[in-house]
Structures are given as C-alpha cells and as structure tokens.
Amino acid sequence: MKRFFLLFILSFLALSGYGQIDNEKKSIIIPAVESKKDSASVNVLLPASPKTNSNKLNGLSVPRVSTNMETPKKEFSMFGETFGNPGEQYEGRLNKQTKNIEVEAGLGSKGSKTDQYFGDFKSKSEYVRLLFRDFGLEDGDIISILVNDETIQPRILLTNGYKSVKLTLLDGFNKIDFLALNEGYSLPNTAEFQVIDDKGIVLAANQWNLSAGVKATIIVVKE
Numbered sequence: 001m002k003r004f005f006l007l008f009i010l011s012f013l014a015l016s017g018y019g020q021i022d023n024e025k026k027s028i029i030i031p032a033v034e035s036k037k038d039s040a041s042v043n044v045l046l047p048a049s050p051k052t053n054s055n056k057l058n059g060l061s062v063p064r065v066s067t068n069m070e071t072p073k074k075e076f077s078m079f080g081e082t083f084g085n086p087g088e089q090y091e092g093r094l095n096k097q098t099k100n101i102e103v104e105a106g107l108g109s110k111g112s113k114t115d116q117y118f119g120d121f122k123s124k125s126e127y128v129r130l131l132f133r134d135f136g137l138e139d140g141d142i143i144s145i146l147v148n149d150e151t152i153q154p155r156i157l158l159t160n161g162y163k164s165v166k167l168t169l170l171d172g173f174n175k176i177d178f179l180a181l182n183e184g185y186s187l188p189n190t191a192e193f194q195v196i197d198d199k200g201i202v203l204a205a206n207q208w209n210l211s212a213g214v215k216a217t218i219i220v221v222k223e
Helices: 002-023 086-104
Strands: 054-057 060-063 116-123 127-133 142-147 150-157 163-168 172-180 189-197 202-210 215-222
Touching: 116 202, 142 189, 150 163, 172 189, 172 202, 189 215, 202 215
Parallel strands: 116 215
Antiparallel strands: 054 060, 127 163, 127 189, 142 150, 142 172, 172 215, 189 202
C-alpha cells in the first residue's frame, strides 16, 4: 500500500515537471529587415546663410551697402510741393491785412504812383512866382522843388496858406519839379499850385495828389 502511494506521488511529480517545461514561453527571434526608403523624400530646410558682399575693416566683415537702392529725389510732402519760408508768408499776409484796414479806414494812399506832367508854357518874363499850399487837411505834407533837376528848395512844409518861391527864368527851357517827400498822416501828399509871371498873369494852375517819391512837373520856356 505504501509502495503504491509512493509510486503515485512520483508519477504526479514527473507529470508536473513536464508540464512546466512545456508551458515556458519560447522567445522567437525575428531577423532585422532593412526598411525601404520612402518614395517621397523629405528635405529639411535650414536657414540660408545671408549673402554678403563685405569688405574687411580691421579684420571685421563690414557689409556693403547695395548700390541698386534708389533714394527719392524729392522729399516727401503731404501737400505734394515745398513751400517757402513760413515767416515770409505770414509777413505778406500781415502787410495785406494792414493795407486793407488802411484803405477801409480812409488811410490808404490814393495818390499817383507815377510822375505827373502839367504841361509847358511860354513866357517873356524875367522871373515867375511859384505859389503852393495844402488844399486838404494840414497834415504835415513836405515837398522839395527842383529846377532842371537841380534842387533849389530842399524841404518845404505845406500849410493851408500859400507859400511863395521866386524863380529867375533861364533863357529857353525851365523844368520845374515839385517832389513829394512824404504823404503826411492823411494820405496822400496834396497841394494846389500856381505859376505867376512878373506881370501877375497866371501861367499855370493845378492840383496834385502824390505818393511819396513822385513828382509833379511843369515847364516854362523863356522866349
């Protein structure tokens, strides 16, 4: 009986050992196979090195400035054109406004800006008297008198009363100029004049309204 029991145990152990070996996982070695390259090849893009046309300065590379770049020939302007000095523009506008104000206030010059010629007269007189006065407001008008372009009275203040200058006539041509030196404070330079011979005959009479620097001229020819 004991022998039978012992045989049973030995048989069981033998079968158990065989089963363990059979149940062990067997490793399968798969040989490595080279993979075929993809039909679509992928190229990795790397940043390109900047192209430089450089010069070397003290061992350092200095990039060259491109000569193909075009700079604008005219400075950009929002208004499409350049302007003059702003101060000059302002001064011009101010002068124009001042002139308009003077004209509206009756202060603007209304005198002639060109020389006035009042004719030529013949006389046998030895001399003539020049009479002149400011027929308007007595406002400080000043004149000078020239004969044949020579000044004989450099500065005469006009008043409402007549002033007189005696002028000895030269044989032939005597050109008499009344030159307005200013226009007073009530523009322009205004005057009434008469030219009277040595017998008291009025040879010429007229009025002028002159801007400063303008002349009124008459000519007396002595026969």
